[in-house]
Amino acid sequence: MLNTLWLVPTFPLIGFLLLALAGGTFTRKAIAVITLTAMGLSLVCSLLVTVSFLHSGQTEFTQVLWTWMDVRGFDPAIGLHLDALSVIFMLVVTFVGFLIHLYSTEFMTEDPGYARFFAYMNLFVMSMLLLVLADNLVFLYLGWEGVGLCSYLLIGFWYQDSANGHAAQKAFIVTRVGDAAMAIGLFLLFTHFGTLHIQEILQLAPKRWETGSTAAITAALMLMIGAFGKSAQLPLQTWLPDAMAGPTPVSALIHAATMVTAGVYLIARTHVLFELAPSIQLVVAIVGAITLLVAGCSALVQRDIKRVLAYSTISQIGYMFLALGVGAWSAAVFHFMTHAFFKALLFLSAGAVIMAMSHEHDMFKMGGLYKKLPITFWTFLIGSASLAALPLVTAGFYSKDAILWNALILDSGSGWLWLAGILGAFITAVYSSRMVIVTFFGEQKKEIHQYPGLRIQTPLVILAVFSVIAGFLDMPHSLGGFAPFSGFLHTALPHAEERGSVGLEVLMQLIAAAVTFGGIYLAYVAYYKKPDMPQALMTYPLLNNVRNFWFHGWRFDDLYNAIFIQPFVCAARWNKQDAFDAIPQWITWVNYGLYWTLRQTQTGNIRWYASGVAVGAIILIALVVLL
Amino acid sequence: MAQIPMEHGLLLAGILFVLGLTGVLVRRNIIFLLMSIEIMLNAAGLAFVVAGARWGEAGGQIMFLFILAITAAEVAVGLALVLAMFKKVKTLDTNVLNQLKG
Numbered sequence: 001m002l003n004t005l006w007l008v009p010t011f012p013l014i015g016f017l018l019l020a021l022a023g024g025t026f027t028r029k030a031i032a033v034i035t036l037t038a039m040g041l042s043l044v045c046s047l048l049v050t051v052s053f054l055h056s057g058q059t060e061f062t063q064v065l066w067t068w069m070d071v072r073g074f075d076p077a078i079g080l081h082l083d084a085l086s087v088i089f090m091l092v093v094t095f096v097g098f099l100i101h102l103y104s105t106e107f108m109t110e111d112p113g114y115a116r117f118f119a120y121m122n123l124f125v126m127s128m129l130l131l132v133l134a135d136n137l138v139f140l141y142l143g144w145e146g147v148g149l150c151s152y153l154l155i156g157f158w159y160q161d162s163a164n165g166h167a168a169q170k171a172f173i174v175t176r177v178g179d180a181a182m183a184i185g186l187f188l189l190f191t192h193f194g195t196l197h198i199q200e201i202l203q204l205a206p207k208r209w210e211t212g213s214t215a216a217i218t219a220a221l222m223l224m225i226g227a228f229g230k231s232a233q234l235p236l237q238t239w240l241p242d243a244m245a246g247p248t249p250v251s252a253l254i255h256a257a258t259m260v261t262a263g264v265y266l267i268a269r270t271h272v273l274f275e276l277a278p279s280i281q282l283v284v285a286i287v288g289a290i291t292l293l294v295a296g297c298s299a300l301v302q303r304d305i306k307r308v309l310a311y312s313t314i315s316q317i318g319y320m321f322l323a324l325g326v327g328a329w330s331a332a333v334f335h336f337m338t339h340a341f342f343k344a345l346l347f348l349s350a351g352a353v354i355m356a357m358s359h360e361h362d363m364f365k366m367g368g369l370y371k372k373l374p375i376t377f378w379t380f381l382i383g384s385a386s387l388a389a390l391p392l393v394t395a396g397f398y399s400k401d402a403i404l405w406n407a408l409i410l411d412s413g414s415g416w417l418w419l420a421g422i423l424g425a426f427i428t429a430v431y432s433s434r435m436v437i438v439t440f441f442g443e444q445k446k447e448i449h450q451y452p453g454l455r456i457q458t459p460l461v462i463l464a465v466f467s468v469i470a471g472f473l474d475m476p477h478s479l480g481g482f483a484p485f486s487g488f489l490h491t492a493l494p495h496a497e498e499r500g501s502v503g504l505e506v507l508m509q510l511i512a513a514a515v516t517f518g519g520i521y522l523a524y525v526a527y528y529k530k531p532d533m534p535q536a537l538m539t540y541p542l543l544n545n546v547r548n549f550w551f552h553g554w555r556f557d558d559l560y561n562a563i564f565i566q567p568f569v570c571a572a573r574w575n576k577q578d579a580f581d582a583i584p585q586w587i588t589w590v591n592y593g594l595y596w597t598l599r600q601t602q603t604g605n606i607r608w609y610a611s612g613v614a615v616g617a618i619i620l621i622a623l624v625v626l627l
Numbered sequence: 628m629a630q631i632p633m634e635h636g637l638l639l640a641g642i643l644f645v646l647g648l649t650g651v652l653v654r655r656n657i658i659f660l661l662m663s664i665e666i667m668l669n670a671a672g673l674a675f676v677v678a679g680a681r682w683g684e685a686g687g688q689i690m691f692l693f694i695l696a697i698t699a700a701e702v703a704v705g706l707a708l709v710l711a712m713f714k715k716v717k718t719l720d721t722n723v724l725n726q727l728k729g
Binding site (some may be wrong): 602603605606611614 | 655685721725
């Protein structure tokens with residue numbers, strides 16, 4: 001059954017081709033059937049492949065379909081590589097992808113671009129599967145750019161509004177910065193190793209490069225910038241909040257659950273290179289820690305429910321990068337998986353709320369919805385609890401706890417990173433409780449416009465179940481140490497040696513739990529018991545300034561506008577005539593001069609022409625006679 | 628019949644040609660233009676005849692017959708154009724016909 005691996009990305013491709021080429025001729029029902037069949041078959045195939053992969057006992061499996069191109073020994077293949085890491089990513093992408101497609105068939109019902117939407121979505125799933133299954137970096141790059149393209153197309157899906165188009169362009173251009181760096185990283189790897197086959201590079205690198213050598217650091221740095229761009233980490237995070245301009249299922253699938261974690265996948269996939277460059281790995285951890293705090297603070301003060309979730313996504317990916325940076329590979333991937341479940345759930349529930357409120361995004365105009373939308377409320381509550389890492393019962397607790405624990409006790413970790421993580425956990429608990437309280441409690445401010453149907457509620461319930469039970473796949477030592485997930489991952493990723501005692505681990509978990517409850521209590525007091533308190537605090541100018549600063553994402557947009565965009569626009573305006581055009585311009589001027597001179601002879605007067613003929617004849621005769 | 632020296636004949640042809648050319652260059656009336664061209668053609672024909680007589684060749688006279696034929700054709704076309712021109716611009720002044728200047 002392993003040989004059916006190639007079918008996993010092929011079904012979404014077929015779905016895309018059908019919908020893109022003939023989408024206009026199908027009815028809405030047929031479109032929904034096509035897209036769900038494509039995604040369903042892809043999911044079934046990936047499940048079958050996973051089961052037979054686990055049964056076969058292999059740690060990796062490669063399926064080369066054909067050679068993509070062959071240029072003097074540079075021969076990247078259309079080849080798929082399966083190991084524990086790609087199995088997990090493949091499963092999450094197809095599973096969450098299928099549920100979000102199911103949700104979208106109802107959510108987008110009234111949209112005129114129904115076929116176009118699902119064509120893009122299927123193309124996205126295919127690209128993402130190529131990204132995580134590719135056996136060489138060129139093929140991976142194809143998937144990498146493919147998801148970038150789909151992200152652009154789907155952010156600007158409602159293109160009649162120019163603001164959406166700007167958001168799409170911003171996302172595309174900002175991630176392009178990272179992609180360019182990543183391309184340079186690939187060139188570097190190719191010049192050093194003569195191949196871009198991932199497994200070969202991972203085997204060759206430790207033999208050819210010493211730990212900390214310049215080449216290793218440069219290559220890791222370039223890949224790191226690429227990962228930062230795609231995963232919206234500082235300083236390339238500005239595009240993600242604006243990416244919320246797209247339809248909500250897009251935010252759930254692309255800008256929360258899958259695409260933005262491509263950077264996590266890339267670093268985990270090329271972990272050998274990062275281990276050879278410890279300084280870069282430390283940078284990854286520090287940037288992750290800073291990002292999770294910066295984005296968390298911004299999430300605290302947003303009013304738009306989707307923007308809260310967007311900043312929270314940046315913050316949670318910050319946790320993953322923190323884990324990658326300290327070498328806790330399996331903790332990072334574990335957090336990726338639980339985050340995919342609960343963040344997709346949160347976005348989808350938020351989408352259901354937004355739809356019920358007739359496209360109102362501002363949480364403070366909602367309120368009191370818990371009785372009206374019970375299923376949405378409970379699923380949203382479970383998602384938020386998982387995001388806030390409510391101890392013991394939610395998946396988010398186990399994955400975040402693993403990251404915090406590893407950040408503290410691993411050699412490359414430190415108390416500072418742990419402190420940043422625990423502070424971030426507090427902020428997370430505050431903003432996720434705030435989101436739930438403001439949206440679902442208090443008085444109802446707006447009538448329900450539309451109730452969610454079955455195809456919206458089913459994915460919510462399934463994802464809510466997974467947001468709880470996914471955590472039991474990887475229990476810490478203090479709770480029995482039942483960890484099939486990291487056991488499985490360690491067949492592909494190195495095992496981080498844990499040295500802490502169980503007693504210390506329990507202490508840390510108690511601290512984390514206390515922090516979570518503290519955050520929830522703070523939000524409860526500030527937004528439920530005394531709802532006037534936030535407004536009262538805003539009367540202090542300092543707090544108000546801080547709030548505005550955070551609200552605008554720490555003013556990164558203004559900063560980039562001042563240091564990149566304005567100088568560029570200025571230079572473009574100054575150089576409107578394009579200095580380089582002046583070089584070929586002289587040809588035009590010479591031609592124009594000749595034209596102007598010769599034009600004077602064309603008087604239109606017949607006697608003038610006759611005298612011209614006569615003078616010419618006299619000159620010719622004179623030449624013949626005289627010479 | 629006394630022989631006329633070739634130089635005299637060529638001189639006459641030259642004078643006629645220059646007269647015709649001068650007519651073409653200075654007259655504005657298109658009828659006079661056509662007549663001046665006629666003089667120039669005949670001057671050329673005279674030069675052929677004189678040269679043919681000088682070397683005792685029949686070619687010069689044959690060429691003159693050709694020139695006559697061409698002249699007749701030219702006059703036919705030219706007069707038709709003059710009629711068309713007069714219909715259009717109601718004048719025979721060639722300076723009016725300068726719409727094609729660059």
